[in-house]
Amino acid sequence: MKFLKIQNGISTKNVLTIFTLIIGIIIIMPILFILIESLNLKSFDFSSSLLNYFFSTFKLVFYTCFISIIFAVVPAWIITFSDIKHKNIFDLLNILPLAIPGYIMAFTYADILGFNGYFDIFLQRNFNTRLSLDVLSLEWLSFFLALSLYPYIYATTRISFKLIGGTYIGLSEILGLSKIKTFFKIILPLSISAIFSGTMLVIMEILNEYGAVNYFGIKTFSVGIFKYWFSMDDKSTAIVFSLLLLIIVLCLMWGLNYIKKNDEKIKYNIKNLNHNYKKKYENKIISFGIVSIPIFFGLIIPLIFIIKNVKKNFNIYDWGELFSVFINTFYIALISSIIITVISFFILSVKRYNKTNKINLLTIFLSTGYAIPGAVIGLSFMLILQYLSPNLNFLMGTITLLIYAYIFRFIAVAIFPIESNFKQQPLKFDELGKSLNLTSTQIFTKINFPLSKFAIISSFLLVFIDVFKELPLTLILRPFNYETLATQAYQYANEEMLSYSSVYSLSIIVVCSIIIILSKLIFKSKI
C-alpha cells in the first residue's frame, strides 16, 4: 500500500510537470518560432545597419535607465530615511506616473515643448522670445520615457530600503560614516538587486516601445524589425534582430538571477527599526523639493495638459463611443489578467514542488515575452497559425487569440511578484506541513496559498494595468470594430489630433491610478 502511494505520488508529479511544460510551450511558441526560423537562416549581412540599430537602442536604454534610476533612487532614499511628512502620499504619487503610457507621455511633452506648443506660446506672450528647443531627439525621449517608467525602480528600491532598516544605518553612524558614504557603501550595495529588478522592467519596456520611438525618428530594434520585415521583405534580418533582443534579455535575466543569488546571502533579519536622520529645517525644504521633482514632471504637468485638452474638446466628444470602448477595455483586461495570474501561479507552484531544470528554463523563457515588441508577437502568432495548419486560421480576429497573445506578453509581469513571494516562503514551511501529516494539497491550500494571496493580488493588478494600456498587440490582432482606450488614444494622436485623444488617455490614467491606489490600500490594511 505504501509502495503504491509513492508510485502514485511520482506519477502525479510527472503528470503535473508534463502538463505544465505543455502549457508553457504553448505560451512561448512565438519564441520557439523565432529560434527555429533563425536556424534556417542562410546568410545575413552583419555589416553596417545592425551596428546602427544596436548603438541607438543602447543609447536610448542607457540614458532612460540612468535618468529613471536617479528619479527613483534619490526620492526613495529621502522618503525612507528622512522624517519627511506624508510618506504614504509621496509613495503613492511616485508610483502613479506608471499609469501614463510611455507614448502618451512622449506625445504630450512633444506637444508642450514643441514649436507653437504651450511653453513656446507662454514665452512669446510674456517674454517676447521664442523657444529654440528641438525636443524630438533621443536624449529628450529618454527623459520623457524615464518619467513614465521610473516608478518601476522606485517601487522595488523603496521596499528594499525599508527592509534594510535602522540597524545598519545606526552602525554606520557609530562608525562615523557620513550620510553620503552610508548611502554609497551600505544602502546602495544592499539594494542593488532591487534596483536592478526595477531597471530590468524599464529596459524591457523600452525595447518594446514602438509608437514614440518611431515618431522621434530613432532607430531601435523594434523599428528595425518592422522596417526589415515589412518594408524590405527581409524576414531573415528581422529574425536576427528579434533573436538579438531575446539574447540581450536572457543575458540581463541571467545577470539579475546572479545578483539575486548573491543577495540571498545577506540577511535582513536584523531588527527592522525605522531610522530617520535628524534633519535641519532647511534640509526638509530641499528634501521636499527633490522628492517632488519626478512627481511634478511625471504626473502633474502631463495631467494638467491632458485635462486641459479634455476640457477644450468636452462638447465634441462622442461619450457613447467612449463608454463602449471603456467597457471593451475593462472586460478584456479583467479576463486576461485573471487567466494570466492563474496560469503563472500554477506554473510557479509546480516549479516549487518539482524542482526540475526544464521548468526553471521554461519560466526564464516565459519572462522574455515581455521584451519582445508587441507587434512582433502579433506577427509571430499569425505566422505560427500559417505554419501549423490553415484550419486554425479561424482563430484570427478573435478575442481568444488576442488573450492568448496577452498571456505570452504579460506572463512575466505576473511571474515576478509570485516568484519572489515563493522565495520568501522557506521550504521549511512545507516540511512542517508534512511533519503534521498534511497532504500536498493541504499544504498548498492551508499554507502556500494563504501566504501567496497578496502576491497573487499584486500580480493580477499589475497585469491588469499592463493589459489596460497595451497598444501594438491589440492594434494588429483585434477583431472587427474592436477598439480599446489605448488604440483610440494612439490613433487620434497619430492622426495629429492629440488634444481630441486626451479623453482616452485620461481614462487610462484614471483607471490605472485607481487600481494603484486600491492595491496600496489593500496592502496597507493587510500587511
Add this chain to the structure above:
Amino acid sequence: MNKFVILLLSILLLGCNSKKNKNEILNIYSKRHYQVDKDLFKKFEEENNIKVNVIKASSDELIERIKTEGENCPADLLITVDAGKLYKAANEKLLEKINVNDINGNVKEELVDKNGFWIPITYRARIIAYNPIKVNIQDLSTYEDLTSKNWENRVLVRSSTNAYNQALLSSLVAHHGEEVASQWCNDLVSNFAREPKGNDRDQVRAIVANIGDIAIVNSYYIGLLKSSTDSLDRKIGESVNVFFPNQAKNERGAHVNISGLGLLKNAPNKNNAIKFMKFITSEYAQEYYTNNSYEYPVNKNVKPSNIIAEWGDFKIDNLDLNELGIKRKKAIEIFENSKWN
C-alpha cells in the same frame, strides 16, 4: 468556482463566433484612419443598409493578416494610402481584378491600375512647402534640384521609414535608375536643416520656426493646417506657400500617390464591396473627401476644394504607380545605406 469557469469559457467561445453574422455586411481592412472615412462609412451604411465593419492597422500588418487568414479571411476590401502597398497585395495574389465599368467609369483613367487590381479613392502630391519670405519661387524647380548647393541646411523632411518618402524615392529609382537615385539621396541628406523627425506637419512647423526654409510634404497637410480649428495651426498653414516640382515643359510632373482600395480574392461580400466602390468614387463621396481631408478627388466630375484649388492645376508624373511598389525594396536599401534616418 465551476460556474465561473463555464462563464469564462463561454465568453471566450463567444469571441470565436463573433464573425458569423448573416446580416448584410461589408468588412474592410483599412490603413486610413481619418474622421472623413468614418463619416462616409456611416453614410454608406445608411444608404445601403449594409453594416460596415472595419479593422484599422498599418498596410503591411493587414496584408500579413490577410495572408494568414487565407480562405477564411473575412475582409472584402483592403484600403491603403500608397499604391505600392496595393501592388504588394496584388503581387502576393491576394487581390481580385476589378471591372472598372462596375464603378461607373468616372474615375480618372491615369490613376487606375493598369493591371486592374485596384482603384484609387483620392490622390495627393508630394509638394515643396516653402517660406515665401526667405525663398524666391524662381529658385525652386525640381526634386532633383533640391540637392544643389543653394539648399544647403535648408531642407526639411521626415524620416525615411515613412511610406511617402519611400514612394518618392521609388519614383526616382524608376525614372533615373538606382545609381542616380542613390546619389540624389546622399546629396539631399547633406542639405538637411536637421535630422529627419516628426510628421509632415512638424516639417511645416519647422519652416515657421526658422529651422529650415523648404519642406517636402504631402499636399493635404497644408490644407488641413489652413482649415484647422486651432488658430495657431491656421497661422502656420498661412505662413507657407506650396510649390509643385517638375512642372516645366520638358519635365515629368510632380510625384503623386493614391489612397486606394483592392477587392480581396476571398471576399465573402463581393456585391456589397462593389456597391461600396461605386459609392466611394461617387460625386458625393469625392466632394466630401476633398472638402474635408483636402486630398485631390479621383472622380472626373468633382473639383478640388477651394483651399487646394488656390494652388492651381499641376502636371502629374504619369509613372505607372505600380512602380512605387516594384522599386520599393531598392528605395529602402538606398535609404538604409544613406544617412537619412
